[in-house]
Amino acid sequence: MFADGVFFINLNLEKMMLPVLQQLDAYVRAGIKSAYGIDADAVVTVATNERFGDYQANAAMGLTGAVSAAQGSKANPRQIAEKIVSMLEPNEMIEQVSIAGPGFINFKLSSSWLSQAIESADNDAHLGVPVAAESQTVVVDYSSPNVAKQMHVGHLRSTIIGDAIARVLEFEGHHVIRQNHIGDWGTQFGMLISWLRRSSIGSEAHIADLEHFYREAKKCFDEDKDFQEESRATVVRLQAGDPEVLAAWRRIVAESRRHYQPLYERLNVSLRPEDECGESFYNPMLESVVTDLLAQGLATESEGAIVVNVPGYDTPLIIRKTGGGYLYATTDLAAIRYRSEQLHANRCIYCTDSRQAQHFAMVFDTARRAGWAKDTRLEHAPFGTMLGEDRKPFKTRSGETVKLTDLLDEAETRAYEMVSQKSGDMTEEHKRAISVAVGIGAVKYSDLCMDRLGDYVFSWDKMLSMDGNTAPYMQYAHARVCSILRKGGVSLADALRGRVVLSTPTERSLAIGLLRLGDVLALLSRELKPHVLCTYLFDLSQRYNSFYEQCPVLNSEPSQRESRLALCAATARTIALGLDLLGIAHPEQM
């Protein structure tokens, strides 16, 4: 009996942990099943208008066809809705169910259930968000800077979006393997190494110098036949593992790492040196990629090159050049095979520019047909191109690129001006720290908050904006919560233990906002779109700011004070978690 009781409690807790949308969906689905014996989507959404309730199920209208066919006469969606509602089991979560219009089923959540759900989230280390039922191994490929080149604003999207995706999947309980597929291999190193040797430049070359040397080497390569020969010979020596050339190459890679690793730390991007797995890593596997595809009959020789014909495309995928060299398609195929067979990835996500969409579609198709991704779902999470002010693609070579370092410096400078102006008495050191959090946060958020598919125009003002739907808005809401706790001498841990009673519409609205987190994260991990989390955090912060204006916390009645403190604490944790998942800092004061 005791065991049964425990089992029951556990079951209940688990049920309570499921996000609202998922719970309601299962609930209405069961109602449809008992009404009509059909397993149909309940089509539950957040209410389109608060007037109607908190959530709504739109399944009834869509069921008219199936029901009419089953009963042999024309069915009325309104009656279908009524029948479904009559079959719904009583549920502590729901206070009121009503039917409106053609057959909308509207739900008003019970205030006491909402209170309990907030309390339960407050006392849960995972904020009430369930861990994935099946933990997957997920490879996330992102950032991928080019060695010997400085990172510029064009690298921001992959780095930031990929990192947010990796963090969210990890939070959902998956085993995430970050892969920084750096561009550390290729013919350009022949040029660069030859040039360095010619100019007798030692190992002390800085990244900015390397970039400069690269341009000079390229120029020389285009003009000087002897240098071309020498560069080609150097590439061959590099690929053959010549110690001297290899050492020069290693110095270049190391210097590049010294450049981008601090940038990752500055950007609060979770990539570490161990996540680095560049093009050179796959070099030894390239030959077998080609021979295996040939052996399988998937690849053929064409005009001296080895190609794979992909159904639906009029041009083939080239995997070996006429001269015998390999291409990035070959490397990507090797990477897929490695990630699937060695890393045992269930899911392999590529966060790159959308211009590579066709390339990945062809590579994925080839890998699948070759049987190299048997238990691996291959997904491209493309993002739009960054355009210049003239609305033309932001090209690297034209020299008008904005270096990432410069962008971040400018962001911190602008934030510092803002902090100096708005934050009162604060030590210089503290102001600096806040400026970093606010400035870098603003830059990252401006990139994360838009649907990744669209192209966008680079603009300093847009990147560094700090009003409205920006990171500082969320950070400010968070700082306001912390300020209340500080003023009241209440620790977060104590506030979290409070009993919640929702006595005003504003508090209720905040509570409903808080409980949407799990559904939002589930959507994000499905669609790989961090902007849904941004939209959510902005909405939640707005709810909190309204609450802040309308509901005094510290000066209210003891029970109300306790409840409001608990709501504050839940908000602080939710915003902090959301910003953490986006890789954005959340200072306690600003």
Place this chain on the structure above:
RNA sequence: GCGCCCGUAGCUCAGCUGGAUAGAGCGCCAGACUUCUAAUCUGGAUGUCGUGGGUUCGACUCCCGCCGGGCGUACCA
């Protein structure tokens, strides 16, 4: 030529698997700091959802055509 992406308020953008009167921010107008941070809040104005058809009880959402912009399209990544 073929393929993919985009077109929503003056500007920048949301709009979840088709659902109720299409929403924010910025900007504009009018208010709110003797009370927990005004980087905030409250209220107001603004739309042929590029366009023409089709499917549907219902289309910003799905299908087809067209217009406009972008990208990709055999040895760069």
